Structures are given as structure tokens and as C-alpha cells.
Amino acid sequence: MTQLVIGQLLNGVIVGTLYGIIALGVTLTFGLTGVVNFALGAFMMLGAYATWYLYDVVGFPYPVAVIGAVVVVSIFGYVSDLALFRFTRGNLVNGLLVSIGMISVFEALVLAAFTTTPKDLTYVLPGALKVAGIVLPKIKVAVAAVFLAVILGTYLALTRTWLGRAAFAYAQNPEAAALMGIRTGRLQTIVVVYSTALAGLGGGLYASMYSIEPTIGSAYVLKAVEAAILAGVGSVLGALGGGIILGISENIGSVFFSSAFRDAYGLVFLILILLVRPGGLFGDRS
Amino acid sequence: MKHAILVGLLLALAVPAFIHSDSVLAIAVYGFMAASLAVSFNLIFGFTGQLSMFHAASFGVSAYVVTILVTTFGWNFWLAIVPALAIVVILSLIVGTICFRFKLKEFYFAVVTLAFSEVLRLITLNWNSITNGSLGITIVDTPKIWTPSGTFAIAGGVAWYYLTLALLVVVYGVCSRVLKSWIGRCLAAIRLNDQLGETLGIDVFKYKLLGFAIGSGLAGLVGAFYGFYAGFVEPHFLSISLGLDIIAMVLLGGVNSLIGPVVGALVLTALPHVIELSAELRIALYGSILIFVILVMPKGIVGLLTSRKHAA
Amino acid sequence: MLLDVKSLTKRFGGLTAVSNVAFGIERGEIIGIFGPNGSGKTTTLSLIAGILKPTSGVILWKGNDISTLSPFEVAQQGLVKTFQNPQLFPELTVVEHMRIACHLHIKRELGINRLRTLIGGMPVGLDRLLEQKIDQVLALCRLSSQRNEQAAALSYGGEKMLGVAMGMLCEPELLLLDEPASGLGHDEIANLDAVLRDLKSHGVTLCIIDHKVGFLGRLADRSIALHHGAVIASGKTSDVLADESVVAAYLGKKHA
Amino acid sequence: MSRLTWARSMLDVSNLSVSYGKQKVIREVSFKLEKGEVVTLIGPNAAGKSTTLRTLAGLKKSDRGTIHLAGKDITESSTVDRVRAGLVLVPEGRQIFTKLSVQENLIIGAYHRADRDHASADLERIFSMFPRLRERRDQKAGSMSGGEQQMLAIGRGLMSRPTLMLLDEPTLGLAPIIIEELGRIVRNLAHEGLTILLAEQNAMMALGCADRAYVLQSGRIVTSGNAKELSETTEVKQMYLSA
Amino acid sequence: EDVVKIGQIEALTGATATYGWMSAQGTKVAVEEINAKGGFKVGDRTYKLELQQVDTRGEPREATVQFRKMMEEKVHFVFGPFLTNVFNAIEPIANQNNGKFLLFAGATSAHAALGKPDHDYLLRTWNWDAGSAGFGKLMVDYLKKLNTRKVAMLFQNDAFGKTAVDIYSALLKDAGIELQVELFEPGTKDFSAVLAKLAAGKPDILFPGYSDAVLYDIVRQSTESGFGNRFFLVRGSIGPALKNKDAIEDYIAYVPKYFEGAEKTEPKVRAFIESYQKLFKREFPYDQAPLCSSSCYDHVYMLVEAMQKAGTVDDVAKIRAALMSMTYEGMWRIKYDKTGEAVFGFDVVHVRKGGAIERVPYDPTKE
Ligand SMILES: Nc1ncnc2c1ncn2[C@@H]1O[C@H](COP(=O)(O)OP(=O)(O)OP(=O)(O)O)[C@@H](O)[C@H]1O
Numbered sequence A: 001m002t003q004l005v006i007g008q009l010l011n012g013v014i015v016g017t018l019y020g021i022i023a024l025g026v027t028l029t030f031g032l033t034g035v036v037n038f039a040l041g042a043f044m045m046l047g048a049y050a051t052w053y054l055y056d057v058v059g060f061p062y063p064v065a066v067i068g069a070v071v072v073v074s075i076f077g078y079v080s081d082l083a084l085f086r087f088t089r090g091n092l093v094n095g096l097l098v099s100i101g102m103i104s105v106f107e108a109l110v111l112a113a114f115t116t117t118p119k120d121l122t123y124v125l126p127g128a129l130k131v132a133g134i135v136l137p138k139i140k141v142a143v144a145a146v147f148l149a150v151i152l153g154t155y156l157a158l159t160r161t162w163l164g165r166a167a168f169a170y171a172q173n174p175e176a177a178a179l180m181g182i183r184t185g186r187l188q189t190i191v192v193v194y195s196t197a198l199a200g201l202g203g204g205l206y207a208s209m210y211s212i213e214p215t216i217g218s219a220y221v222l223k224a225v226e227a228a229i230l231a232g233v234g235s236v237l238g239a240l241g242g243g244i245i246l247g248i249s250e251n252i253g254s255v256f257f258s259s260a261f262r263d264a265y266g267l268v269f270l271i272l273i274l275l276v277r278p279g280g281l282f283g284d285r286s
Numbered sequence B: 001m002k003h004a005i006l007v008g009l010l011l012a013l014a015v016p017a018f019i020h021s022d023s024v025l026a027i028a029v030y031g032f033m034a035a036s037l038a039v040s041f042n043l044i045f046g047f048t049g050q051l052s053m054f055h056a057a058s059f060g061v062s063a064y065v066v067t068i069l070v071t072t073f074g075w076n077f078w079l080a081i082v083p084a085l086a087i088v089v090i091l092s093l094i095v096g097t098i099c100f101r102f103k104l105k106e107f108y109f110a111v112v113t114l115a116f117s118e119v120l121r122l123i124t125l126n127w128n129s130i131t132n133g134s135l136g137i138t139i140v141d142t143p144k145i146w147t148p149s150g151t152f153a154i155a156g157g158v159a160w161y162y163l164t165l166a167l168l169v170v171v172y173g174v175c176s177r178v179l180k181s182w183i184g185r186c187l188a189a190i191r192l193n194d195q196l197g198e199t200l201g202i203d204v205f206k207y208k209l210l211g212f213a214i215g216s217g218l219a220g221l222v223g224a225f226y227g228f229y230a231g232f233v234e235p236h237f238l239s240i241s242l243g244l245d246i247i248a249m250v251l252l253g254g255v256n257s258l259i260g261p262v263v264g265a266l267v268l269t270a271l272p273h274v275i276e277l278s279a280e281l282r283i284a285l286y287g288s289i290l291i292f293v294i295l296v297m298p299k300g301i302v303g304l305l306t307s308r309k310h311a312a
Numbered sequence C: 001m002l003l004d005v006k007s008l009t010k011r012f013g014g015l016t017a018v019s020n021v022a023f024g025i026e027r028g029e030i031i032g033i034f035g036p037n038g039s040g041k042t043t044t045l046s047l048i049a050g051i052l053k054p055t056s057g058v059i060l061w062k063g064n065d066i067s068t069l070s071p072f073e074v075a076q077q078g079l080v081k082t083f084q085n086p087q088l089f090p091e092l093t094v095v096e097h098m099r100i101a102c103h104l105h106i107k108r109e110l111g112i113n114r115l116r117t118l119i120g121g122m123p124v125g126l127d128r129l130l131e132q133k134i135d136q137v138l139a140l141c142r143l144s145s146q147r148n149e150q151a152a153a154l155s156y157g158g159e160k161m162l163g164v165a166m167g168m169l170c171e172p173e174l175l176l177l178d179e180p181a182s183g184l185g186h187d188e189i190a191n192l193d194a195v196l197r198d199l200k201s202h203g204v205t206l207c208i209i210d211h212k213v214g215f216l217g218r219l220a221d222r223s224i225a226l227h228h229g230a231v232i233a234s235g236k237t238s239d240v241l242a243d244e245s246v247v248a249a250y251l252g253k254k255h256a
Numbered sequence D: 001m002s003r004l005t006w007a008r009s010m011l012d013v014s015n016l017s018v019s020y021g022k023q024k025v026i027r028e029v030s031f032k033l034e035k036g037e038v039v040t041l042i043g044p045n046a047a048g049k050s051t052t053l054r055t056l057a058g059l060k061k062s063d064r065g066t067i068h069l070a071g072k073d074i075t076e077s078s079t080v081d082r083v084r085a086g087l088v089l090v091p092e093g094r095q096i097f098t099k100l101s102v103q104e105n106l107i108i109g110a111y112h113r114a115d116r117d118h119a120s121a122d123l124e125r126i127f128s129m130f131p132r133l134r135e136r137r138d139q140k141a142g143s144m145s146g147g148e149q150q151m152l153a154i155g156r157g158l159m160s161r162p163t164l165m166l167l168d169e170p171t172l173g174l175a176p177i178i179i180e181e182l183g184r185i186v187r188n189l190a191h192e193g194l195t196i197l198l199a200e201q202n203a204m205m206a207l208g209c210a211d212r213a214y215v216l217q218s219g220r221i222v223t224s225g226n227a228k229e230l231s232e233t234t235e236v237k238q239m240y241l242s243a
Numbered sequence E: 001e002d003v004v005k006i007g008q009i010e011a012l013t014g015a016t017a018t019y020g021w022m023s024a025q026g027t028k029v030a031v032e033e034i035n036a037k038g039g040f041k042v043g044d045r046t047y048k049l050e051l052q053q054v055d056t057r058g059e060p061r062e063a064t065v066q067f068r069k070m071m072e073e074k075v076h077f078v079f080g081p082f083l084t085n086v087f088n089a090i091e092p093i094a095n096q097n098n099g100k101f102l103l104f105a106g107a108t109s110a111h112a113a114l115g116k117p118d119h120d121y122l123l124r125t126w127n128w129d130a131g132s133a134g135f136g137k138l139m140v141d142y143l144k145k146l147n148t149r150k151v152a153m154l155f156q157n158d159a160f161g162k163t164a165v166d167i168y169s170a171l172l173k174d175a176g177i178e179l180q181v182e183l184f185e186p187g188t189k190d191f192s193a194v195l196a197k198l199a200a201g202k203p204d205i206l207f208p209g210y211s212d213a214v215l216y217d218i219v220r221q222s223t224e225s226g227f228g229n230r231f232f233l234v235r236g237s238i239g240p241a242l243k244n245k246d247a248i249e250d251y252i253a254y255v256p257k258y259f260e261g262a263e264k265t266e267p268k269v270r271a272f273i274e275s276y277q278k279l280f281k282r283e284f285p286y287d288q289a290p291l292c293s294s295s296c297y298d299h300v301y302m303l304v305e306a307m308q309k310a311g312t313v314d315d316v317a318k319i320r321a322a323l324m325s326m327t328y329e330g331m332w333r334i335k336y337d338k339t340g341e342a343v344f345g346f347d348v349v350h351v352r353k354g355g356a357i358e359r360v361p362y363d364p365t366k367e
């Protein structure tokens, strides 16, 4: 029993890092452009398909395929910012609608190119690590490690660099930020593209763990929004923490109670946390 | 604007005289119900500033309660609406009290209401003995109304057309009365600056809750009818995607008006049936239209037509 | 005693913003609060208005402790506070602000009968009366010409006056004003002075914070001065302003 | 004035007109600032002082007219480019970053500077100007009192080492003793070569520390001249100095 | 030129689209082939087929509107729906149109409606899991032969999942096999927790959900983390087994036809695959397509044959009678039983460690 619980605890952490990486994108985009980009799920899906295509069809080595996918998705992100999100900045409501529209468009693109038949990437890193009776698939451990590294790197970059300072400042008061000489438009573009790149990376690594279909993104973006909120919008490490809390509560909940209520376990947790801290676990109490 | 709405209503009344297509009437019926949902949602969202994700739950719970009372316990349809609405209102008061007492705002509020809504959906989905789980419940009864010349079963497109049009008028009317009253002003104050509102003597908690409960209750009213027209209820009624659809309708039509959501709902309900293309192109076009409309008309369709902002 | 504040203390973490403050306000007077920046003036008024909850102490309003009430309950009891940083309802016009500010009036007037207005609409008489009152207050506050403009289009001074105007429409017994004159020009200050004296003559009690010593000095019957959260002087305004510690901490040599 | 006549003005505004929608707020306003000068723009409420400053900072588009900064036409430049060229606005109503600490607010002021990583000396300078800020360096800026926030906004503006600083009602909410101090600070800064444009209601303080003054009324400059002389004129005395 | 309209009502996009999409492709191949050959003759007239395919996105409400529209447009032959919830939603409207058209439904729940009054329109094209001729019984017998004592069922919590759990719990109970059930939310990708939980109950074999997407994930995660390596399923393909061939112990699947094998031995299958590739210009999706696309393909041909036998293209009663009395020899041999349930042959494929495949053909039409 303890092995079962510990194993699922760890698995929860791993699954949580995936929520976390998308949540980071959600949090950053929201903080800086005032838009909850639901399309990040679709970007993640694009990343997964691009990776599959580059790796399984074209035959690039996996890391190259993932990097390629991140580049492709970033380009999509850049174009979407240029053509769409630039016009919805600071407008939560319209940004939401545009991102919902984009989900349909991306889904259609992928359907037209690859059909609804699920794709399953050739295994990149088969096998599992066995420690003290706990079995963890190697690929999951590797993926989680990459996500952790990226999130921590982002955290350091945001807290230690001027770009990060500018971002925080902008998020609070765009006009004052401009008065400080912060190129706000460029900053927003960088953040939008970076967030989509994170989603692309999420998708690229996702593809090595799970089968992919055109609709995979929607579930993850919801989880990511939940994680971001649970943590408190704007908190980088919080996005990770929120993701992990969700991941663990779902996995542990499914072990002890019916798995049919899997999604509910994280949500109940979320409600409880927000009741104690209405601004999110890591956010300010407002 | 007022005249345009009246003309629209008159036209709507005349439609069944000219159009006999069952499928068109069906789109209209679903459109009216979607519009009712969107109008009631906008009371909470557009006019009070609370992005509730609980609307689908209010709708779905009521649909289920009415259905279960009628099909399992043999209640009269009209009678069953009463407890259904009571339950929805009580649920929304509970959820609202929790959220507003703890001062959850904006996206925090959205996600917590979404969480409650999902929990309710999962309960509906898994409470097999009462709700028949994922299969949902098939409804064969039809609501009847009593007229001096005998009872009349509401069956067929035309009857439902008028019934749901009346439903829309009722929902619209209630929202409009509420918004024009002092309550509407309190709601606007809450939406725009609740701290200021509070120092002006407005019980922010009470009015937030009131707006939320009225909106949710109206959604429940729609739910009561919906299942009986569709012929079934299923757990999907409580799904997030329905909530997102409603948001899209409201935004597309225009948040700052009462009529906007009606327009948005009718357009979005009809749109998929109007686009006759291959499946992929169809959803691509649907998405593109959403994007395009909002970029060209950032205030929604009605927002573009009327430049004057909503007044307190 | 209309309002009686006793040993009021407010701590933010390690910082004591308001420390053991005590003072009373009699019906019909104008009381001034002076003090250097960060001395706890705004915090004190926020505590009275229910916006902040005191760490300790009591606030007696007509003999009842109101320190645990919410802001709206305090307002309903007849105590209304304006904001130091103008607070507005963005998007709404000036007159729409005023209508919202009529909330308490309508509530007092109609009570539960408000429900009837859901069907029948507002009683015509009341409606007309309110509109008249709104016009009157707008005129007093020199906002008539901007009646239908969005509040966001007001200049800073205009925003401040709108705050005062809304406070007046609440018909408070005690109006707490947080720096009403800051950002106002000479003319406007003179006008404000007149408006406030007029209010006083209609029986409204006023408690005012301001750094415009000339303005508040002339207006206030009695004053208190705060420093580091504590009362350092109180009494007749002229005495307070002449107090050595007040001069040293607040006024500086020029005013000495 | 001791400046060489051929030197370009620090700021040269000519025929500036600004409107909100159809409403004209600034009409054909022209004025100049020489390097190291303190110039004040006084006028009653709604005269258009803030609007003028916001237009100079590039936050508001002008209808007509030109703005030259040290000889360079910046009429069409973005706010950021103006900041980078040395023009900084300390906006009305403070506009601080409420969730950042006092110190973080100040540091971000140095954002556009090439030597921004070495701004700690300036930080010290600001702290000695406004000791209250040093005391509260780790407090969240949003929870500071009104006057404290005003000090912060001014300090933050100074952190960017501007060559031209626009102050919009800096005395707003400040205690008399601090206003007095602010007057000294402004003079000192000018002494160090900073050019300052001061929009003020508080004509007493403004005229007290400015070299020259312009009086703005309903969007027009109605009087201008030496600050000291102006403060002697009975009209100005009556209008502005008795508060 | 005369046309016969065929409608098809399926989810072509969205989360539940896999089956509907592939059904639609099979129908399309058949229709295109028939039209390319110049149509078909009934009596002395030549007809072409006109195919209307609508996308329900898996939403019952959409389907009801679309179905109404088809009825208005006098479409006499409607293929689909494959999804139980969609079928349940359109059933009442279909009943009102009884006698005016034929519905070739695939949904499991359609089984229960067969032969009821008002249901003369209903034929069920895919009898895989219910009824006496259904495959469930056979599969359970197979398990019994393998000495299975306990089965773990892991199904998606949707309308079909519930139906399937009901069917199989009864069958397994009759066979005296213990059953452990867990349901998962649609869209689930990480089955680790639920698999760990099931594994703790020590079942002999896992009976996982029905779509290829979840099969790939479940088989991989189950074997990789050591939760179990024996699988039994009545749907989907053997793709997951082959992909994890060294990690599985047994993988017993009902596959209507093992296409990769059949392709080599059966010219009709070969022709179908080629036709598919030519029409859609892409690889043939072996994973799930055989299940639905080939079946729809056959049923279109069968319908055409029935029209020719009945000598009419619009007298649906006659055409139905012709369908019920014939045996069609296509990729499959197909008959209908007296309720309108399709009876046809299929394969039990047993994949063992290393990838060895044993195939047991089964043909109830011969009995
Ligand atoms: N929420 C808070 N958290 C921490 N400190 C606070 C908070 N609110 C106020 N303070 C501090 O308490 C002190 C008193 O603040 P207050 O706003 O009452 O001052 P004030 O007398 O109104 O000053 P001013 O004249 O500048 O408006 C200040 O030093 C301020 O920084």
C-alpha cells in the first residue's frame, strides 16, 4: 500500500509538472497581456503533432524534433500575436473569444493534415526505473526533469533580470511601465511567444509519453488555468506548485476513491485552498 | 434600439406562419433557449462583472430535477419546475455565499465556480441509481397546458417555438426589470468599483449574491424546458463546454447590452447549421468567424450597432 | 458625543500605523486632522468607516460600538468617507455616479417597498426629487457642465469634487473627508469651503484630513494632530497649529 | 539668463494643440525650457496642465504642433523613445507599481539606463532625499500612505537620471514640511543641471522654486514670465497664492 | 440522371470523432466507387448515389437538428450514428418518421431498440457486443478457457462505457468470473493511478476501453510500470500489442478482420485498401479503420444490392425486406437477423509475447 501511494505521489508530481509548464504560460500571458489564452492548449497540441511529424515521419533525432516543434509553435505564436492578440491586449473578454476561435482553427488544421486517428510516437526512452519497489517509467522522469529545469530557469530569469522586472512592472501598471522606458509592446510579444513556446515544449515532450489526438489540448489548458489560479496568478513557481498539487490530488484521490471522480479531487482541493487564501496559494492576499 | 427589439419580436412571432421546416424551427427553439441562457448569464457577467462558470450547472441541475420528478416520480411538469428552481437557487446561494464571503474575484471566482460546477457534473455522471449515469434519461412526456377548450400538449415545432419564445421574453423581461431598478445600479456599482460602492452604503455581498441567484435561477428555468424539448437529459448538460459556449454568445453579441446576448446566441446556434462545408473547413470557418467578428467589432455585434454605453 | 473613538490601534505587521488614538466628535462641528505623511490619518478614518478593522480599541457611534461593522453598514448608519485617491466607477458618467450614490436615500425612503418598483417603476415624486437633488449637488460642486461626461474624463480636481458630491448624496450625519482639497485650485478650494460650511449649517458633522493648512485651519473648529500614529496635539485648531511639536513634525519653519 | 544664446533649448514646444474627442483641451500652446531651468506651469483645475505633460511624455497624441527635445523633433516619438532621450514624467496620481516593494519601484526607474546595474548610488541619494522611503524600502508600495507614494513617484522618476523631468503636481498630498523640502530638492537638482517642468496647483511652492512660470487657463497660456516677478503681480497673488 | 440520397450522421471532429470519422470514410469510398462505375441499375433506370455527411461533433443536440433536416430533404437511407448518446437523442424523432426511411445505426444502444414497435426503420450494422450472436459471449468463453478468474475492466465514463460495463458484468458473472471495474473521464491520458489501483486487486487480465488512443496509452503504461501485461478487448486494433510486443504476455482482441493479414489473402480487402488510398491520398489507417470503414463500405454495397433486388429506390419497406432476406458477400459475409441486427464473421486475434499472432475466425452467419 505504501508503495502504491508513494508511487502515485511521484507520478502526481510528474503529471503536475506538465500542468505546471502550461500553467506557466497561462500565468505569464495573463499577467502581461491580460488575456487568458485558452489556445495554449491548442499550441501544445500543435507541438505534439510537430514533434511526432519531425521524429516519426521525417526521422530527426528526438531532441532535434522537439526543438523543431518548439520553433514551429513559436512561429505560430508570433504570428498569432501579430495578427490577433495584439488587438486584444488588456481585454480579457475579447482575448478569450479569440483564443477560443483559434482552438477551432488549429483543430481543423491538424484534422486536415493528420486526421482524427491517434498518433503514437515511437518510444524514445523505453523502460522504467525501479527503486525500492517503486516503478517509474524513465521517460516520465526525464520529461519531468526537463520541465522542472525550464520552470526554474524561467523563474530565475524573471526574478534576476531586467526583463523580468520589466515584466512584473508592466503587469501592474502598463502606463507607468512605459514611463519607465519599458518597450511594452515588445515585452508583450516576447511573453506571448515564450508562453506558446512553453506550450510547444509541453506538447513535444507530451508526445513521448502519451498518444496524441487533435483534442488533447483542451483538458490540459483547463488544468493549467486551475493550477495557475490555485497558485495565484503571476507566480512562476506557483504555477509549478499548483500543477503539482493538482497532479498529486488527482492521482492520490483516484487511488483511495473512485477514479471516475478523478478531476474532482483536484477541484475540491482548489476550492479549499482558495477559501483559505483567496488570492491563490502563492499570490497576495487581496 | 427599443423599436428594433419590438420589430424583431413581431417578426419572430410571425415566423412559423411562413417557415414550415422542422429543422429551422428546431434551430430557432434551441436558439431561443440559448438566448435565454445567455441573457441570464449576462446579468451575472456583463452587468455584475462576475465571470460565473456555474451557469451550465444551474441549467443542468434543474433539467435533471424536473426530468427525474416527472419520469421517475410521475409529477406534473409545471409543478416539478418549482422544486427544480428552488434547488437551483439554493445551490447558487450556497456557492455564491462561499465565493463572495471569501471575496473571490475575477478569475478566482470563475475557477471556483467552475470547480463546483464540475463536481456537480461528476455527481450527476456517477450517481447511477438516480440519474442513470452517463446514459442520461430519455424523456417521453410532453408538457401540457390547460386552455378553456381543453388540455393541449406541447409537441411539435410550432408549439415549442412559441413556448420558448415566451420563455425568452420572460427571461429578458425579468433581467430588464431588475437592471432598470435600483438593483441594476447596485450591480453596476459592484462591477465597476465594489469598494466605492460599499462606502456608499451598498451591501456588496448581498447584491452580488442576489444577481448571481437571479441569473442562476433563470438558467434553471431554461433547463426545466430544455430537456423536454430535446427529449433527453445527459450529464453533458452541466459541462464546461456549455459554459464556454454561453460566454462566446454573450461576447459575440455584446456584453454591455441586454439584447446583445440574444443576437449572439441566435447567431452562434444557427451558424454551424448554415455552414455547409466539409467537417474540417466547417470548424475552421466557425473559429475564424469568431475571431474576425471580435477583431472587427470589439464590443460585439450589438456593441457596434449602438455606440452609447450601458447606463447605470 | 456623536462619535467617540477610544484607544484605537491598528498594526500592519510590525508597523503600528495608529497607536492608541482617542478623540470625540460632537454633533455639528467640523474637526480637522493634521499630521505628516504616513502618520496614520487615512488609516484612522478607514477604521472609523469600517474599511479596516482595528487591532484594538472601540469606535462608539451614538454610544454603540461600530468597529466590527462592514463599510456599507457603517454608511447606512450615517457615516460616509471619501477617498484620498479619487475612486470612481470608470465608464459611467458623472450623473450616473450620482444616481448610484442615491442608494441610501432610496433605501431609507422606500425600504422593502423597493420590491414594488421592480414592477411599477420608481414613484414619480421620488424620482423627480432625486434628480433635483442631484442637480443641486452637482451645481454646488461645480460639476453641472460635466454632468453627462464620463468620469474618467474629469481632471484630477474634478474627480475629487465628484467624490465629495457622492458623499453628500449619501446624506450622512458625519462625513469623513480625506484630503478633499488636495489637487484643487484656489478657486475650487474657496468653493469647497463654502460647500462644506453650508453642509455644516444643515447639521452635517464633518471630519476632514487635509494638508492645505490654510484651508482646513480656517474651516475646522477643533483639530487633532497625529504623528507616528499617535495624537500629539488636540484642541482649538489655531492652538494645534501653533503647537511646537506639530510645527516641528509637520509644518516646518515656514509656517512657524 | 546666463546660458549661451546659440544653445538649443532643452524643450521647445510650439503651437501644441490637444483634444479629447471633439473637445479641444490645449490650444496652440508654445513654450520653451532652457537647460537647468525650473519652469512651472500653473493654472486652475481643468486648465490642461496634466494634458500638456502627458502629451509631452507621449502618452497622449497631439492634434497639431511640434515638440523638440534638445533640438530633436520628438513629436512623433513613442513614450519609450522619449524616456530614452532623457524625458521623464512623474505622473499625476502617482501611478506606482503597487505590488512591488518601495525599493523595487525605485530600481525599475533605472530600467532604460545603460548603466542600470550600477544604480545603487542613486538609490542612496533618493533615500537621503526622502528618508521615509529608506525606512519603508521593503514595504509594498501600494500600502504606503498617499504622501509616501508621492515621494516614491518622484524618487522613481529621478532614478532614471533624466535630463528633463516633468512633474505633475508633485506636492499633491504632501505635508507642508515635505513640500518645503521638495522645493529645496528641485532647486538642487536644477543646480546639478537637470531641467524641470513643474505643473502645479500649489502656486506658492511652484513660484517659490521656479525660474520662470507660465499660467495656463482653459488650455491657453495667458501669462508668462519670471517666477518671482509673477508672484508679485496682484492678479496671480489673488488667484493662486492665498490657499 | 437519377440520384439516391444517402445521409450519414456522425461525429467527424471533436473528442469522440475517431469512429464516426472512419465510418464516414468507408461510406465515402463505396459511394465514390459506385458512382465512378456509372452508378447502378434498378429496373431500367440508372442511379447515382449522393452522399450527405454531417458532423455532429458528438453533440446529440446538433444531431437532432441535422437529422430533422435529412428527413425534410427526404433522405431515405441514413447511416449512423455510431455513438450511443447520439442515437438515444435522435430515436424519438426517428420514430416519428417510421416507414419513411431506413437507419443503419452502429450505436450499442440501438440493439435494445431493435424490433420494438415504431422501429421498422432501424437496422444495426455492427453487432459486436450485445445479443446472443454478439461477440461478448464468445470472448468470455475464450477467457474461461484460459482459466481466468478475475477480470479488471477499465472503461471511459460515457454513454457507451456504461452500456458496455452493464453488458459485460452480466456475461462475466454468468461465466463465474470475478470483475473489478474502474471508469475514467474522457480525455484521460495518464492511467497510472487507476492502473495501480486495479493491479492491487490482482486481476488475471485487463479489459481496457475501446478507442485506440486509450488502448495505446493503457497498454504502454500498464506494461511499462509493471501493473499488468495481459489484455483482453472487444474493440480496437492489435496495434498496441505489436508496439509493445515484448512487454505483453497475452493480448486477445476481437478484430473484425485482421487487415494486415487479410490484405494478403483476400482480394476484396486489398481492393478496398487500394481504393481508400487512391481516394484520400494517404496511408490506410490500420488501427481502427477496418472496424468501421470496411463495415460501412460493405453496407453501402449491400444496400445497393437490396435496392436492385427490391426493384425500387424509395419503397423503404420493400428494401428492408430485401435486406433481411439476403446474405451479402463483401469483405465480410453479412446477414440480418429477424430483428434487424447484423450477423457477420469476425476474428479473435491472440498476440503473444514477441508478437506471435494466432487468429481464430468465427462466422455466425454459417450457423
Ligand atoms: N496595508 C498596509 N500595510 C502596511 N503598512 C501600511 C498599510 N497601510 C498603511 N500603512 C502604513 O501606515 C502608515 C500610515 O498610513 P496612512 O495612510 O494612514 O497615512 P496618512 O497619515 O494618511 O498619510 P498621508 O498624509 O501621506 O496620506 C504609513 O506609514 C503607511 O505606510
Ligand SMILES: Nc1ncnc2c1ncn2[C@@H]1O[C@H](COP(=O)(O)OP(=O)(O)OP(=O)(O)O)[C@@H](O)[C@H]1O
Pocket (backbone or CB within 6 Å): C152, C153, C154, C155, C156, C157, C158, C183, D020, D023, D025, D043, D044, D045, D046, D047, D048, D049, D050, D051, D052, D092, D201
Ligand atoms: N481622458 C479624457 N477624456 C476627455 N476629456 C478629458 C480627459 N482627461 C482630461 N479631460 C479634460 O481635459 C481638460 C483638462 O484636463 P487636465 O487633466 O489636463 O487638467 P489639469 O489642468 O491637469 O487639472 P487638475 O489641476 O485638476 O489636475 C479637463 O476639462 C478635463 O475634463
Ligand SMILES: CC(C)C[C@H](N)C(=O)O
Pocket (backbone or CB within 6 Å): E019, E082, E083, E084, E085, E106, E107, E108, E109, E159, E160, E210, E235
Ligand atoms: C465508439 C464506439 C465504441 C461507440 C459505441 N458503439 C456506442 O454505442 O457509443
Ligand SMILES: [Mg+2]
Pocket (backbone or CB within 6 Å): C041, C042, C043, C084, C178, D145, D146, D147
Ligand atoms: Mg492619507
Ligand SMILES: [Mg+2]
Pocket (backbone or CB within 6 Å): C155, C156, D049, D050, D051, D092, D169
Ligand atoms: Mg492635473
